[in-house]
Amino acid sequence: MAALDALRGRWPKSLPLQPLPAEAWAKQEPTWKGANPQVIESALKRAKMRPSGNWFVFAASRDVPKDKPFGRHIGGTELVAWRDEKQGIHIAPGVCPHLGAPLDKAKIECDTLICLWHGMPLGPKGRPGWKPLPAFDDGILVWVRMDELGGEEPTEVPIVPIRPPAANSVDAVVTVTGICEPDDIVANRLDPWHGAWFHPYSFARLKVVDAPTDVDVPEKDDRFLVDVTFRVSRGIGVPVRVEFVCPGPRTIVMRILEGEGIGSVVETHATPLGPGPDGKPRTAVIEVTVASSERPGFKMARKVAPLLRPAMGWTAERLWKDDLDYAERRYELRSRGM
Numbered sequence: 001m002a003a004l005d006a007l008r009g010r011w012p013k014s015l016p017l018q019p020l021p022a023e024a025w026a027k028q029e030p031t032w033k034g035a036n037p038q039v040i041e042s043a044l045k046r047a048k049m050r051p052s053g054n055w056f057v058f059a060a061s062r063d064v065p066k067d068k069p070f071g072r073h074i075g076g077t078e079l080v081a082w083r084d085e086k087q088g089i090h091i092a093p094g095v096c097p098h099l100g101a102p103l104d105k106a107k108i109e110c111d112t113l114i115c116l117w118h119g120m121p122l123g124p125k126g127r128p129g130w131k132p133l134p135a136f137d138d139g140i141l142v143w144v145r146m147d148e149l150g151g152e153e154p155t156e157v158p159i160v161p162i163r164p165p166a167a168n169s170v171d172a173v174v175t176v177t178g179i180c181e182p183d184d185i186v187a188n189r190l191d192p193w194h195g196a197w198f199h200p201y202s203f204a205r206l207k208v209v210d211a212p213t214d215v216d217v218p219e220k221d222d223r224f225l226v227d228v229t230f231r232v233s234r235g236i237g238v239p240v241r242v243e244f245v246c247p248g249p250r251t252i253v254m255r256i257l258e259g260e261g262i263g264s265v266v267e268t269h270a271t272p273l274g275p276g277p278d279g280k281p282r283t284a285v286i287e288v289t290v291a292s293s294e295r296p297g298f299k300m301a302r303k304v305a306p307l308l309r310p311a312m313g314w315t316a317e318r319l320w321k322d323d324l325d326y327a328e329r330r331y332e333l334r335s336r337g338m
Contacts, residue, residue: 018229018236018237018238018239019235019236020204020205020229020231020234020235020236020237022235023204025197025200028196028197029207031193031194031196031197031206031208032193034193034208034211035191035193035194036213039211039212039213040187040190040191041187042212042215043190043212043222043224043246044183044186044187044190046212046217046222046246047186047190047246047248047249047252048183048249049249050246050247050248050249051152051153051155051159051248051249052150052152052158052159052248052249052250053145053150053152053153053154053155053156053157053158053159054145054146054147054149054150054151054152054154054155055136055143055144055145055150055155055157055158055159056074056075056143056144056145056146056149056150056250056271056272057141057142057143057250057251057269057271057284057286058072058074058079058081058091058135058141058142058143058144058271059072059081059141059142059175059286060140060141060142060173060175060286060288061137061138061139061140061141061142061173062173063142063173063175064081064082064083064089064137064142065083066083066087067108068082068107068108069081069082069103069104069105069106069108069113070082070104071094071102071103071104072273072284073094073273073274074144074146074149074271074272074273074274075146075149075272075273075274076273076274076275077093077146077149077274078093078094078095078102079091079092079093079094079133079144080092080093080094080103080104080106080113081135081142081144082106082108082113083108084111084124085110085111088137089135089136089137089142090111090124090132090135091132091133091135091142091144092113092122092126092130092131092132092133093130093131096115096117096120096122096130097120097122097127097128097129097130098115098117098118098120099117099118101115101116101117101118103115103122106122109121111123111124112124133145133146134154136157136158138158138160139166140163140171140173140288140290141160141173141269141286141288143158145158149272159247159248159251161247161251161253161265161267162265163265163267163290164263164264164265164290164291164292165292168292168298168302169264169290169291169292169302170290170291170292170301170302170305170308170309170312171288171289171290171291171309172288172289172308172309172310172312172313172316173286173287173288173289173313174286174287174289174313174316174317174320175284175285175286175287176284176285176287176317176320176321176324177273177282177283177284177285178282178283178285178324178327178328179276179278179280179281179282179328179331180281180283180324180327180328180330180331181272181281181283181331182249182250182270182271182272182283183270184283184327184328184330184331184334185250185268185270185283185285185327186246186249186250186251186252186268186270187327187330188323188326188327188330189244189252189254189268190224190244190246190252191326192206192208192224192226192228192244193206193208194326195226195228196228198322198323198326199319199322201231201318202230202231202315202318202319203228203229203230203231204228204229204231204237205227205228205229205237205239206226206227206228206229207226207227207228208224208225208226209225209226209227209241210223210224210225211224211225212224222245222246223243223244223245224243224244225241225242225243225257226241226242226243226244227239227240227241228240228242238259238260238261239259240256240257240258240259240260240261241256241257241258241259242254242255242256242257243255243257250269250270250271251267251268251269251270252267252268253265253266253267253268254266254268260293260295261291261292261293262292262294263292264289264290264291264292264293265288265289265290266287266288266289266290266316267287267288267290268285268287269285269286269287269288270283270284270285270286271283271284271286280331280335281331283327285320285324287316287320289312289315289316291312
């Protein structure tokens with residue numbers, strides 16, 4: 001033990017990987033006093049007041065291939081997305097206006113969906129009883145504008161979070177579904193205090209440096225500032241300073257401000273799918289990780305991005321396996337008036 005302590009003392013502080021002291025889970029500093037429910041709820045209310053222009057994240061761009069349509073329900077509405085010959089994105093009702101066939105089973109010919117049941121052609125210009133919706137592909141995510149569901153003043157394009165340049169980054173997207181509402185997903189991310197307790201396999205030495213405790217917070221100060229070490233192994237981690245901000249009512253972004261990977265982001269988007277068979281709401285968590293680094297070795301990592309994405313997705317899914325328990329529990333208690 002003394003030898004390990006001596007090694008930690010001589011470890012160069014300039015290295016991105018830093019040794020972690022051996023500490024029992026129950027011995028870490030409790031964070032429950034800092035995790036004030038009023039602070040979390042106030043931050044959530046302010047996020048819900050920000051405009052979205054009625055844009056909802058539909059899917060990862062890679063989920064919509066060039067040769068077949070992709071379907072998803074949003075707000076209880078069945079939708080279908082497909083690409084034209086120039087890889088432009090189109091989204092429309094997913095029910096054929098003729099006899100109700102599922103259009104995610106259609107064929108694509110000359111930019112047009114051909115219904116599998118009776119061959120009705122349905123293209124980007126629409127036809128009576130069937131009209132495509134505004135759609136946007138930002139290169140990582142596909143968005144759809146649903147004015148009736150959003151109920152806001154519509155905008156031409158969605159508010160896409162600032163990301164590292166594509167030429168210097170690697171991105172991965174994971175989608176999981178929970179029995180809850182978008183508010184529960186955002187509230188989970190507005191509680192950074194739970195990180196090292198609920199996810200000890202991923203986080204250590206977590207400290208909330210600053211949190212917006214006032215009800216009326218200036219926009220520039222409406223963020224959670226956190227020091228945390230991302231675990232690489234039991235005894236090694238990468239210390240960073242991050243911020244959590246909500247650019248919209250259904251989005252929360254974690255951005256690295258200091259340490260390894262400055263500018264890297266994790267975007268968490270909560271898309272309401274509609275009620276499930278049990279009548280309870282379903283929400284899709286569509287999470288984007290965009291990793292970037294100035295280190296020379298990262299250029300090599302970018303060359304094998306297709307091999308890295310499954311590992312990045314697995315890490316995000318592991319976290320959300322736990323966090324959906326948090327979000328679903330929050331919904332359950334709220335639906336019972338607690």
